[in-house]
Amino acid sequence: MKTSYKRRMLLMGGIFAFCLIFMAGRLGYLMIGQADKYLALAKDLHQREREIKAPRGNIYDRNGVKIASNKAVYSISVIHSQTKQKNKVVSVLSKELKIDEAEIKKKVYKNSVREKIKSNVEKDAADRIRKYELAGVKVDEDYKRTYPYNDLASKVLGFTGGDNQGIVGLEVTYDSYLQGKPGRILTLTDGGGREIDGAYEERDEPVAGNDLYTTLDVNLQNYVWQACEKVRKEKGAKRVSMIIMNPQNGEIYAMVNTPEYNLNEPFKLKGKKENTTGKKRQELLNQMWRNTCINDTYEPGSVFKIVTATAGLELGKVKVTDHFSCPGFRIVEDRKIRCHKTTGHGAETFKEGVMNSCNPVFMEVGARVGVDGMYTIFRQMGLFEKTGIDIPGEANSIMHNKKNVGAVELATMSFGQSFQITPLQLMRAASAAVNGGTLVTPHFGMKAVDSSGKTVKTFEFAKKKHVIKKETSETMRELLEAVVSDGSGRNCKIEGYSIGGKTATSEKLPRGTGKYISSFLGFSKAEHPTVMALVMIDEPKGTYYGGAIAAPVVREVFKVALPYLGISKDYTVDKTKK
Amino acid sequence: MKESRVSEKYMPKRRYLDYPMLFIVMFLVGFGLIMIFSTSSYKSTLNFGNPYHWLIRQCFAVGVGAVFMAALTWFDYRILNAKVIAYGCYGLSVALLIIVLFIGAAKKGAVRWISIGGFQFQPSEVAKIFLVIYLAYILSQNAHRMRTMAAAVKVIIRCLPIIGLVAYQNLSTAIVLTAMVGVMIFVVSPKTKELLGIALSGVAGLVLYLTFSNSYRNERVAIWKNPETHPKGLQTMQALYAIGSGGLFGKGLGQSMQKMGFIPESHNDMIFSIICEELGLFGAVCLILLFMLLIWRMLLIAMNSDDLFGSLIVVGFMIHIGVQVFINIAVVTNTIPPTGIPLPFISYGGTSILVVMAEMGLVLSVSRKIRM
Numbered sequence: 001m002k003t004s005y006k007r008r009m010l011l012m013g014g015i016f017a018f019c020l021i022f023m024a025g026r027l028g029y030l031m032i033g034q035a036d037k038y039l040a041l042a043k044d045l046h047q048r049e050r051e052i053k054a055p056r057g058n059i060y061d062r063n064g065v066k067i068a069s070n071k072a073v074y075s076i077s078v079i080h081s082q083t084k085q086k087n088k089v090v091s092v093l094s095k096e097l098k099i100d101e102a103e104i105k106k107k108v109y110k111n112s113v114r115e116k117i118k119s120n121v122e123k124d125a126a127d128r129i130r131k132y133e134l135a136g137v138k139v140d141e142d143y144k145r146t147y148p149y150n151d152l153a154s155k156v157l158g159f160t161g162g163d164n165q166g167i168v169g170l171e172v173t174y175d176s177y178l179q180g181k182p183g184r185i186l187t188l189t190d191g192g193g194r195e196i197d198g199a200y201e202e203r204d205e206p207v208a209g210n211d212l213y214t215t216l217d218v219n220l221q222n223y224v225w226q227a228c229e230k231v232r233k234e235k236g237a238k239r240v241s242m243i244i245m246n247p248q249n250g251e252i253y254a255m256v257n258t259p260e261y262n263l264n265e266p267f268k269l270k271g272k273k274e275n276t277t278g279k280k281r282q283e284l285l286n287q288m289w290r291n292t293c294i295n296d297t298y299e300p301g302s303v304f305k306i307v308t309a310t311a312g313l314e315l316g317k318v319k320v321t322d323h324f325s326c327p328g329f330r331i332v333e334d335r336k337i338r339c340h341k342t343t344g345h346g347a348e349t350f351k352e353g354v355m356n357s358c359n360p361v362f363m364e365v366g367a368r369v370g371v372d373g374m375y376t377i378f379r380q381m382g383l384f385e386k387t388g389i390d391i392p393g394e395a396n397s398i399m400h401n402k403k404n405v406g407a408v409e410l411a412t413m414s415f416g417q418s419f420q421i422t423p424l425q426l427m428r429a430a431s432a433a434v435n436g437g438t439l440v441t442p443h444f445g446m447k448a449v450d451s452s453g454k455t456v457k458t459f460e461f462a463k464k465k466h467v468i469k470k471e472t473s474e475t476m477r478e479l480l481e482a483v484v485s486d487g488s489g490r491n492c493k494i495e496g497y498s499i500g501g502k503t504a505t506s507e508k509l510p511r512g513t514g515k516y517i518s519s520f521l522g523f524s525k526a527e528h529p530t531v532m533a534l535v536m537i538d539e540p541k542g543t544y545y546g547g548a549i550a551a552p553v554v555r556e557v558f559k560v561a562l563p564y565l566g567i568s569k570d571y572t573v574d575k576t577k578k
Numbered sequence: 579m580k581e582s583r584v585s586e587k588y589m590p591k592r593r594y595l596d597y598p599m600l601f602i603v604m605f606l607v608g609f610g611l612i613m614i615f616s617t618s619s620y621k622s623t624l625n626f627g628n629p630y631h632w633l634i635r636q637c638f639a640v641g642v643g644a645v646f647m648a649a650l651t652w653f654d655y656r657i658l659n660a661k662v663i664a665y666g667c668y669g670l671s672v673a674l675l676i677i678v679l680f681i682g683a684a685k686k687g688a689v690r691w692i693s694i695g696g697f698q699f700q701p702s703e704v705a706k707i708f709l710v711i712y713l714a715y716i717l718s719q720n721a722h723r724m725r726t727m728a729a730a731v732k733v734i735i736r737c738l739p740i741i742g743l744v745a746y747q748n749l750s751t752a753i754v755l756t757a758m759v760g761v762m763i764f765v766v767s768p769k770t771k772e773l774l775g776i777a778l779s780g781v782a783g784l785v786l787y788l789t790f791s792n793s794y795r796n797e798r799v800a801i802w803k804n805p806e807t808h809p810k811g812l813q814t815m816q817a818l819y820a821i822g823s824g825g826l827f828g829k830g831l832g833q834s835m836q837k838m839g840f841i842p843e844s845h846n847d848m849i850f851s852i853i854c855e856e857l858g859l860f861g862a863v864c865l866i867l868l869f870m871l872l873i874w875r876m877l878l879i880a881m882n883s884d885d886l887f888g889s890l891i892v893v894g895f896m897i898h899i900g901v902q903v904f905i906n907i908a909v910v911t912n913t914i915p916p917t918g919i920p921l922p923f924i925s926y927g928g929t930s931i932l933v934v935m936a937e938m939g940l941v942l943s944v945s946r947k948i949r950m
Binding site: 046 | 620761764765766768770815818819820821822823824825826835836839840841858859862863866869870874877880881889893896897900903904907908911913
């Protein structure tokens, strides 16, 4: 063998050695220098995340009665690569879930990693499916929101959607507290997405949502609801709404809007309407979910005289003893605006004017106060702002632009016409008028409590003190008590209790259609009001005077509610009040 | 050559066999089977219900290969040093490579297989042995006439039909063949500089070809440059994930995640990435060292061979193993554009392991004739 051959062979061997050492170096770079990068990427690739749902927090009333909770339901899905007897799977699932075979077949034969067949499956159906032990059929636990009282306070509570998120009502406002933190299971899967048996699993436990305690009182809410339903049926009214609130702090005990709807079936329309579809159906649903007390505005009518009277007293433009004369109308500019008593109330003091709900008296007071004075008081009593209630979708008032308010507008405004506010705005203003001058924020939320019972958050709501003078408020209480004891609101009188209030009958727009809203606002005790009720009967048939049909509803509720809320009688029948 | 046979008869018989090489080969084959089982068992269970599908087939090929290897070890390779055999090998190679074009079975788009009695084999793999035998004959016969460049070019031209036919089907195998031919001529020809010049311009030509040729090969360059963003870079990235997640000592034998359907054909061309993942940098470097040892043993045998014919045969096979190991590892580490070359001894593939074991048999046969 020639040495030159050997030398060249050796050279080739050397080149190989060099190449392979270079490769070893490259490997070292990849496996040590870039190990972290590729490890992270590989882990990302191998791990599949499965969510474990967190139970949503319960909602309780002020006494700890559960009004919204969760129920265990199941979701059924198939894992394509693991299903073996596909035909059997189709027939079993079709039978147990009562879904058309063709529909299930499409999903079972679809070449996807995981296909959901049905969610919100009841426990017994899920258990039956489990018993078949079909390969590739997964039964996963899930939660479904349930409302044990069905229709109760439906327009306040609201409901949740498929992803456990609030859609309307308190469920939306307190969603961040109610919603828990979902947990997750990290499993290793192979290239086809199959979970690897016995592989190391990482697990983050879900954190349950916080429970919400509300100011609602289930017993009161229920009683008020019955009362509203009763009057709605008797009067053939379209809607009856009622709010019971503590005027001292804004806590709402009950808020009823009949007809209510079943929170467990929020997408089901009643009667014939169930057959509508598409846009029309969505409109009807939105209509059904509406909370009239908050989402809609109306002309408050005579109840608003509370505000006008407050303005007159606060600005010193009228005294209780001032004398007025009512001929049954008042000429304002070129218009003759009538009193509800067309023959006129004759000579009367301001107090009597309030008791009679006499329009000319209030037109006079309104004129004395003037536009600036009225708007100043409106603003102070919160009529230009939303109440700030903890329910979404609140409407705001619709007022005249101040520079467009002439004498006629001022006159009509002074007895509650030609502008619109929400019932709750009225309630808030009336509260300020009788509670000593504090503008409260009406609300439902009290506190959020975590699953261990610890209070996570106590909800605070703004209070604006001294929007009117204490003395004005005191006078207002006396005047309104007189309305109930001897005036137009005497249908709300309950022996032994001191009650204040104001009636209203507002004709709906457009005028002349014979559609009215009868309302009554009442509170007790007259000296120190801790409960205030506002009822509105929308489009009653027959008698429509607030004093005649709305005041008795409040009386009926107060008869039960006042002793229930621990409000003592102020006098016995034999004695005069103290 | 006759003299040596005569002298051997009268010399004291000192049997030599390169046992270190034999052991390295046995270890590599055994290790290959273990890795094939490790990489294929998961997918085999999924597809065939038992983990042994690919292992059994590979064991069968290894069994046949072992018979070939043993037979060729005891066989006197000098019988091959004949004109009839050399031209026969040449003719047979060309014939098989043409036949495959007409009756070949397609796999993954390229026609590479001939099926005989239910067994499929790749003519391009077999052509490697035949070409080495042919070239070793031609070069050893004409060694004294190889002084000029013209002579070297003449030999290269003779090999072109085979390389061309292979290149038509499989560029990477053609590159391996070219390397083998080139190095064998390089060893014999004194025109070192010129040949190196040709080799370098060949590499340059290849790079240009890859860069500017048709989209299929051009695409590979694009994948190589940006495996993370290229839509077809998935396989390269999967291999890198496997290698990168191996670390220093790996996840342990059988613990690979990437073999579970992430790397397609993980028991095939990409097997080295799983070795990295399971045995770590340590295992991978050990394997590379083992290949280097094998090449070193073959180099020793080639340098000490009794005759030029035997020596050239060993050099040809050494290049075959060396180039394939380098290209395979370079591909899985994304050092060069992706191409399908099996890792000798380790990758799944019947023809490949059979041919490599037959080659090792011939190398051992050459080692047996080394005079101490």
